[in-house]
Amino acid sequence: MRSTIGAGVGVLALVGALLAGCSSQPDRAVASGDASDAVVASDFDLSRSSIDPKPDLQVDGTQLSIGSAGDGRFVDVDQDAVLLGVSMFNLKTGKALGQAADLPAVSVSFLRGLNSPVYGAIADALKGQRVGDVFTLVVPNVDGADPSSTDGSGAGDVVVIGTVRDSFPARAHGAEQAPVNGFPQVVRDTTGRPGLVLGDEYSSAGAPESAVLVKGDSKETAQAGDTVQLQMTMFDTSAKTRSAKVLQSTWDDGQLTQLKLDDSDDAFLGLMERTLTSVPIGSQVIVHVPTSYQSQVGDLLVIDVLARTPAAE
Template sequence: MRKYFALIATGGLIAVALTGCAAPAEPQATSGATVDAVHVSGEFGETPDVEFPTPLTAQDTQCREVIEGEGDYLSPGQFLELGLYWANGTTGEVIATAGFDDEQTQVLTPSASTTPAPLVEGLSCARDGSRVVVTTTAEEFYGPDRGNDAQGIAPGDTLVFVMDVIKAYPDRADGAVRLSRDGFPAVVLDGDGRPGVTVPSSGPFEDLEVETLKQGSGATVEDGDLVVVNFTGVLWDDNTVFDTTWKDEGTSPTVWSVGEGGNIPTGLSDALIGKTVGSQVVVVVPPDQGYGSSGSGEIPADATLVYVVDILGIYGDE
């Protein structure tokens, strides 16, 4: 099984999901003298050998692809598995390395709000299988007149990142379209893949019900898997959205653990097991397989739930 890690924000570790709705026509940052001064060698997926003159001085964010990936530039909504090298370009000190050499690393739910803008810009230069070098300023990474004392980074310092895009998940289900049955919640997709859900006016189903709107051809979800998804959940009673990864600024995919001890309702978990990556499914979860008589957050007691789920991938799958 491949190991995973989470990207670095303001001193902690986080996973990264770039936010947005469509792939940029061009990278958001370009090459320049600062990033060109960083020399990188070594095999993809292995800890890189990195050399640069110190002090290295950056004025803005620059990026350069040193190992070419495949396909299009990364779409802003994709969830990524990365290897990361991070150094202080002013002092030459290595701050962290993670995700290389099948190293055991931390896995967290991706959060677009905690992804620093220079990494978003730098990763826009990358493709699946790319190794990219990104240089930026501490101020662009942390904010004006800010650094990170715990990491030994002063406000005026330059930061150097080398990132291997080990795996790039799609930002939406890409399976073959299938027709849904009459009387089932209807789903209409926006241009960016965002689902709109209309619940029938009739009473809710009493049992767990599942419809496949797109049939994927990828790996099969099994008990115990960590599944990367985009989803929208609505209440059957009034069609209110109670949770979604489709935010105003784009998507922020999440990771669900399915099976015994998972982090989602049992009905939803049971519905996903046996489905394939690339599928989009609609799941109607009755109260006794959802949050029951207690409810949860914006979900009231005894609520029937409707989920539209894009199955984007499975952690640990090669």
């Protein structure tokens, strides 16, 4: 027998805080200051094109002020994925630095791995924040943030106005389900990343369409029309070497897959809609993709269903 992730974890070990979210506010990693208080915003607006300039303010370190407090779960910076709205401005001129955006769902570690002082500061600033917060973050002396620089290399102080739209565990959470004939054993490492234990003669040809591996403990279920946030690993069980068996995985960098559960004439998208609709949030499912679909995603998918946005939203 061989495993695609080496020594696997046979049971789903989850910390209570991961299941329920933080119940009390963690200590903040970034404090407020004169600069962040001077430009703090109480609302997040994707159309905001400028802020009041503060040319005389001196900033020695990163500062964070909360302009409007949310009432959702506290962000677990070690375990969560987040949905953020972000806009950036130059502190001295007040001018926007690029377009404001709603970011795709990512783990907090993904933000730290971007090799960006601004996104690294955002990752630090999320500790102690909760869903619904509107925050203003000032990051000093960022290369490329001076709009008056002719070659784009000048440094400037960056004001980030953002909001925490959602935060949720970045792995499945719930009750393990009994194995289903036709599918291989699924194991997980300590982060929740799945792998397969495959016999030398395994073939997915006789596998059923899908099975629930972990039944999520959320009262919410994915519904038709929802947009769902997913961790997804694509396996090609016919590959000759172990390294080739994982075609692609969101676990590699922490950027999740987003999928709208719509009726579709496309065979693969229809399979996704059938499989994920009515599944409790927090579930992990395994999906068999027939070779006739020619979907380029392999023959088995392991998917963690982590959050939903209803169609009306």
